[in-house]
Amino acid sequence: MRSELEQIELIDQYLSGKMSAEQVEAFEAQMAQDPALKSMVKDQQLLIQTVSRQALMAEINAVASLGGAATATGWGLTQWLITVISVATLSVGALLIYNYSTSEEDQILIEESQEELVLNEEEVLPLIDSAELISFQMDTEEGDEEVVEVNDGPDKQDEQLKVKLQLETNDQNTQNNNLLVKNDVVVNDQLETKQTSAKKLIKKSDANLKATYPGGRLALEKFVKKELKYPRTPYDKGIQGTVKVTFIVTADGKITELSSNCFILKDREGRPLSTSKMMANKKSQNFFEENAERIFRISQPWEPATDSEGNPVLTLQTWYVNYDINGKSSVYPPLEDEGTDNPCKLEAKDWEKVEVRIMNVKDLPKNFVLKGENIIEARSIKDVEDLSTDQYREICQDAAKNHCCVVYLDVNHFWSKDESQLYYNYGYIKN
Amino acid sequence: MTDQEIISAIRKGKREKAIKELYKEYPKIKANILSSGGDDEIAREIFHDSLILLIEKVNKSDFELTAKLSTFLYGINRFLWKNELRKRRRNPELEWKDTLILSADDVGYNEEKEEQMKVLAKVLNQVTDKCKKIFEMFYFKKESMTDIAQKLGFTSVNSAKTQKYKCMERAIKLAKESNHHTT
Known part of the structure; x- marks a missing residue:
């Protein structure tokens, strides 16, 4: 690692023009060979x-919004540049959130199972209870714009309360597959x-996880x-689709860690x-994907759970x-019954389960074993601090050969000063 | 501000002032884009992209101003808008007054590179906040690792450097993975 560190520094120096002429020459000769x-x-x-462009785009947007030179709507295709302020997810499909350092009973959880690109040719078009839907008319316009605008519908303020209630009672089972245990392994x-x-664990940890x-x-x-x-683009091609968007609503209602990790594309x-x-x-x-994430990204703050x-x-x-x-x-x-209705849901049989585990770094055993019915993995971790996230992922990949496991480490905490807070979690998927 | 003042402001890192000044050109550029089939959103997007290309260009040591800066900016916008129209399979004659006809090379635009950078932008969404902060402070704001270590609360400069290395390693690895997926 030492030498790789030096190499990155060397490349930095080369790229920033801080090398002397001779050094540049030597470096370029080395590059030609290697x-x-x-x-x-x-x-x-x-x-x-x-990195620079993203930072620059943030500055430009700041000026633009100050100067009133532009409207607040629509970031469009530059979105990829602008909206990088949100926090890290360690893997496209997985995120780990926590609220830690409270009493033992407090389990605050969150692990989103990894569901990437589930392609199931036999998958039936989801039947969705119309009451659950937000449907509206769409005006196709002339098709000249990159996007097709949607018309406003009539207001129905009086139904607001009812709908809200409905919303709140819905979907407690989002985390059915995911639970979190502190200082304890639960083989589920x-x-x-x-x-x-x-x-029981979910109940105990207060399952009111619905932000509105x-x-x-x-x-x-x-x-x-x-x-x-x-x-x-998809409109012209007659492609329809469903995107699953997950995001964190923080205690003060901010939306962060947006990710869309499931897609289904359909024909006309x-x-x-x-x-x-x-x-x-x-x-x-x-x-x-970008379009769907945008909706939530530009949304006003939510009411936290x-x-x-x-x-x-x-x-x-x-x-x-x-x-x-x-x-x-x-x-x-x-929906309540995710198993059949959810277009993005993996077939239940494909999943063994997903588990989250949080652990105090001090309790991390020298040899830690991922326990579980189909998991066979034992590996020595001599020095946790030397272990990069990638190595954790490798461990996982090893285990995958014997029925996959996923280990994610929250690097923010891994690298925080307070090393007593190391979080990691694992889940495993059958095959 | 004169062109030279704008350029030196950009080079000194006082971008905000320069961007404000350049933004004065926006209404005219927007009008041009709107008149050839664009909308507010795309006009703004193209203008912002053009500012980035311009600033990148100005920051290069071999940059030489051969026309008025505003003319150059128009040229970049014209190029980007034409490029966008091509993507939309339309190719109207663009009659922009007082502008340069610039090539992709002139404006520093490379389709393949842009695609790669889109991938990297996604990758940067996947590294931690801390990583992003380090990258931004070091590469964009050009702060020293000593300052960074202090500001971000690292115990030593070396541990900050180690983290930067880990971040870089991870980002590049992620980029490789996503390239692998898409190709």
């Missing part, structure tokens, strides 16, 4: 440029007894009607695309954005 070094330099240079396999113990859009579901509906735009008739077609339409998928004592807590929220080419696009939370 393609790996050359590609490293290129990667690093591009990354630095991207498919046996019923163990499942009950898992449910201010004004409730109807207000959200209004907002979505106004802001959701059908991306032009609503039939899921085949795997190869999915691949061919990656761009459409990206458009949907509250724990049993009424204190606002940070929660993971999941919503689906369904793009309907006939103007019935909608946003809806996970």
Whole structure:
């Protein structure tokens, strides 16, 4: 690692022009000999440029919003540059959040299972209870714009309360697969007894994990009607889709850690695309993904969920954005029965379970064993501090050979001064 | 501000002032884009992208101003808008007054590179906040590792450097992975 560290420093010096003429010459000669070094330099240079662009774009946007030179709506395609302020997710499909350092009983959780690109050709178009839907008319305009605007619908303020209630009772089972245990490993396999113990844990930790859009579901509906735009590329190709968006609502209502980790693309008739077609339409998928995330990104702060004592807590929220080419696009939370209705859900049989574990670094055993029915993994961790996240992932990949496991480490805390707070979690998927 | 003042402000890192000044050109550019089929959103997007390209260009040591800065800025916008129209499979004649006809090379635009940077932008979403902070402070704000270590509460400069290394390693690895997925 030492030498790699030096190499990165050397590349930094080279790229920033801090080398002397002789050093540059020597370095370039070395690059000519060493393609790996050359590609490293290129990667690093591009990354630095991207970092600078993002920072620059933030400055430009700051000026733009100050000067009133631009309206607040629509970041469009530059979105990828602008919206990088949110926090890290360690893996595209997985995030780990926590609220720690409270009493033993407090379990605050969150692990979002990794569901990347679930392609299931046989998957039936989801049947969604219309009451659960936010549907609206879409005006297709002339098709000249990158996005197709959506018309506003009539207000229905009087129904607001009702809808809000409905919203709140819904979807407690988002984290069915995910639970969190502090200082303790819970082996939660498919046996019923163990499942009950898992449910107990969720109850105990206060399962009120529902944050709401201010004004409730109807207000959200209004907002979505106004802001959701059908991306032009898939629109032209007659592609429909559903995106699962997850995000954290912090205790003060901010939306962060947005990620969309599940997609289904459908043709005009609503039939899921085949795997190869999915691949061919990656761009459409990206458009949907960015577009869906944007809705929540530009949303005003939400009302955070509250724990049993009424204190606002940070929660993971999941919503689906369904793009309907006939103007019935909608946003809806996970349904009660996720197993069949959820278009993005993995088939239950594909999942063994997902588990989260939090541990105090001091308690980390020298040899830690990932326990579980199908998990075979034992590996010595001599020095936790020397272990990079990537190494954790490698451990996981090793284990994957014997039925996958996923280990994620919250690097923020790993690297924090207070090393007593090391969090890691693992989940495993059958095959 | 004169062109030279704008340029030296950018080079000294006083970008805000320079951006404000350059923003004065926006209404005219926007009007041009709107008149050839664009909307507010795309106009703004293209203008912001053009500012980035301009600032990158100005920051290069070999940058030489051969025309008025505003003319150059128009040229970049014209190029980007034309490029966008091409993507939309439309190719109207663009009649922009007082502008330069610039090539991709002139404006420092490379389609392949832009694509790669999109991937990297996503990657940067996946590294930790701390990593992003370090990157930004070190590479964009050009702060020293000593300052960074202090501001971010590292116990030593070396541990900050080690973290920077880990961040870089991780980011590049993630980029490789996502390239692998998309190709």
